[in-house]
Amino acid sequence: MILFGLSVSPFVRKVLMYANERGLSFDHKPVGPQVDDAAFKAASPLGKIPALQDGDYTLADSSAIVHYLEAKYPANGLIPAEPKARGKVVWFDEYADTVMFPAGTIIFFNRVVLPKIRKANGDLAAADDSEKNKVPPLFAYLESCLGGDYLVGNSLTLADLSVVNQLVNLHHGGVGIDSAKYPKLAAYYARLTSRPSVAGIIAGEKQFLGL
Ligand SMILES: N[C@@H](CCC(=O)N[C@@H](CS)C(=O)NCC(=O)O)C(=O)O
Structure with missing residues (x-):
C-alpha cells in the first residue's frame, strides 16, 4: 500500500497515526x-492529501481511507460497532475535519506554511483573529465533551485521531491549550500526543518546520 501526503497535513497525520496504532505498514510518499x-x-482526483493506492485500488480523503482500512482489517479496529459510540465517532471526525480545520488552517498556513516553507509573508492578522475568536469555542466545546481519557468510550477511537491531529496543527501554529481554562483538554492533548504512534511524527515535523 502507498500512502501519499506530507504528515504536516492533519488529515495525513490522522491516517499515519491510525496505521501506527493498528500496526499497518505503508510505503509512505x-x-x-x-x-x-x-x-x-490517479489516487487523488482533487489533488488533495492524503491519498491511498492499494494495488489497483485508489482512494482519497482521510476518513474514506480509515473506513476502508477498518473494513479491510476489522479485528481490534478504532471505529466501534455499538450504535451510539459509532455515531459519536463519526460526529467528532466530521467536527474535526469541517469545523476545527478551517479555524486552525488559517493559523497554521499563515504563521508556519507561508513563512517557513514557502518563504512568503503570511496574513498574521487573519491568524490572530482566528486564535482570538474562532479557537476558544472549539476548546470550550471539547473540554465539555471530555469525561474520561478518550472522547468516545474508554478506549482510543478515530474520534481521538481526528481531533488531536487538528490540535497538533494549532500547536505548530503557536496555539497552546491553557490548562487553567481547559484542564481536561490540556491533559488529553498531552496524553494523546505522547503516544508512540504520533510522538515521533510530531518531533520530525518540528524539525522539518524549524519549530
Ligand atoms: N476531507 C479531506 C481534506 C484533505 C485536505 O483538504 N488536504 C489539504 C492539506 S491539509 C490539501 O490537500 N489541500 C490542497 C488543496 O485543497 O488543493 C480529507 O479528510 O482528507
Whole structure:
C-alpha cells in the first residue's frame, strides 16, 4: 500500500497515526498537494492529501481511507460497532475535519506554511483573529465533551485521531491549550500526543518546520 501526503497535513497525520496504532505498514510518499505525479493524481482526483493506492485500488480523503482500512482489517479496529459510540465517532471526525480545520488552517498556513516553507509573508492578522475568536469555542466545546481519557468510550477511537491531529496543527501554529481554562483538554492533548504512534511524527515535523 502507498500512502501519499506530507504528515504536516492533519488529515495525513490522522491516517499515519491510525496505521501506527493498528500496526499497518505503508510505503509512505510524503508529497505536497497538487504535486505533478501520475500515481498521486490517479489516487487523488482533487489533488488533495492524503491519498491511498492499494494495488489497483485508489482512494482519497482521510476518513474514506480509515473506513476502508477498518473494513479491510476489522479485528481490534478504532471505529466501534455499538450504535451510539459509532455515531459519536463519526460526529467528532466530521467536527474535526469541517469545523476545527478551517479555524486552525488559517493559523497554521499563515504563521508556519507561508513563512517557513514557502518563504512568503503570511496574513498574521487573519491568524490572530482566528486564535482570538474562532479557537476558544472549539476548546470550550471539547473540554465539555471530555469525561474520561478518550472522547468516545474508554478506549482510543478515530474520534481521538481526528481531533488531536487538528490540535497538533494549532500547536505548530503557536496555539497552546491553557490548562487553567481547559484542564481536561490540556491533559488529553498531552496524553494523546505522547503516544508512540504520533510522538515521533510530531518531533520530525518540528524539525522539518524549524519549530
Ligand atoms: N476531507 C479531506 C481534506 C484533505 C485536505 O483538504 N488536504 C489539504 C492539506 S491539509 C490539501 O490537500 N489541500 C490542497 C488543496 O485543497 O488543493 C480529507 O479528510 O482528507
